[in-house]
């Protein structure tokens with residue numbers, strides 16, 4: 426008997442197999458009912474084990490919970506200075522305090538001006554406003570997500586008292602150019618390195634190149650004690666003044682001087698608990714930093730091949746990116762018009778959490794309100810405030826804020842295959858972008 430099937434029955438029988446093969450080769454995105462790319466969570470943050478437990482219990486039982494009586498904070502300062510190559514470090518209550526102390530000891534006073542980026546965490550700007558100084562925003566270089574160093578010099582006025590760039594996301598600003606501008610105008614450079622632990626410029630750790638370098642140890646940071654901060658110094662006198670400022674005006678060289686004070690100040694000290702945790706966390710810091718750097722570089726090699734994605738570039742001179750954030754620009758036109766929000770939603774459905782990042786800081790209403798306040802109106806002429814408003818344009822940053830996508834640092838702490846998965850999920854979304862855009 427002849428068993429050859431007719432063309433119609435053959436096609437009918439083969440169709441499900443073809444569809445299955447196609448579904449494997451080109452699975453539907455999870456948002457449209459397909460399988461999730463990733464079903465396990467990314468590595469946890471923070472990481473802690475018996476080291477932290479012992480450190481906390483030892484501190485508890487010592488009864489020395491304050492830096493004036495214990496040794497943890499002091500030991501941490503010495504260890505962090507040694508690790509970064511700074512002459513000295515000062516631990517502070519948090520990163521905001523580190524910036525605030527820096528402004529104070531570097532002589533930024535009410536009525537002065539400070540140059541800041543518009544693409545940063547709010548604390549960078551808040552400390553300037555709380556000092557009753559004018560934040561002068563310099564646009565962002567969207568290629569790197571950093572302050573546009575080429576535009577800094579033209580923002581300097583006779584009242585500029587500090588330049589405060591941020592090593593955003595753990596990537597590094599163009600420090601050669603920024604340091605040269607600061608030196609030319611004899612203005613201190615305060616490095617906001619709150620997101621950039623162990624990042625490097627020409628082989629030197631960031632935070633050691635400016636007059637001060639400020640770090641945060643808030644819970645999300647690559648070095649974490651829940652809350653906490655530090656300042657790095659090359660100048661011992663400056664460190665002594667900062668110590669006094671953070672200790673209610675009472676300096677180290679004044680110990681024993683009984684309620685007499687070197688300056689005004691505040692209590693911005695770190696507690697011994699945090700010092701203990703930081704010392705324990707530092708035992709893993711370098712290995713974690715290496716994993717982030719390797720995974721970050723590998724992810725860039727994958728994502729830059731996908732048309733429509735532009736990973737943040739490094740300036741020549743960057744010898745290590747701390748990758749507190751993995752940042753790239755997303756161009757929806759290259760994804761069949763799929764908006765950034767839809768892209769993030771589709772990515773989250775694949776098990777890959779991403780974020781859209783900061784909004785433009787320079788145009789926020791609270792800044793206008795601050796400048797309209799009685800104090801600012803007294804300190805700055807109407808003409809200066811009008812000129813500030815006219816010049817407060819950061820078009821590149823405005824656009825960047827509509828395109829940015831971030832991944833958090835813990836996503837870079839797993840195996841290299843996690844990066845392949847991230848890129849694979851994005852490729853899958855791209856192949857199905859038109860259908861996703863319509864959904």
Ligand SMILES: Cc1ncc(COP(=O)(O)O)c(C=O)c1O
Pocket residue numbers: 519520521522545546548549591617619620640641642643652653654
């Ligand atoms: C760029 C930047 N500057 C300053 C800070 C302030 O640090 P903290 O939250 O420890 O006060 C942060 C914290 O997120 C930051 O990211």
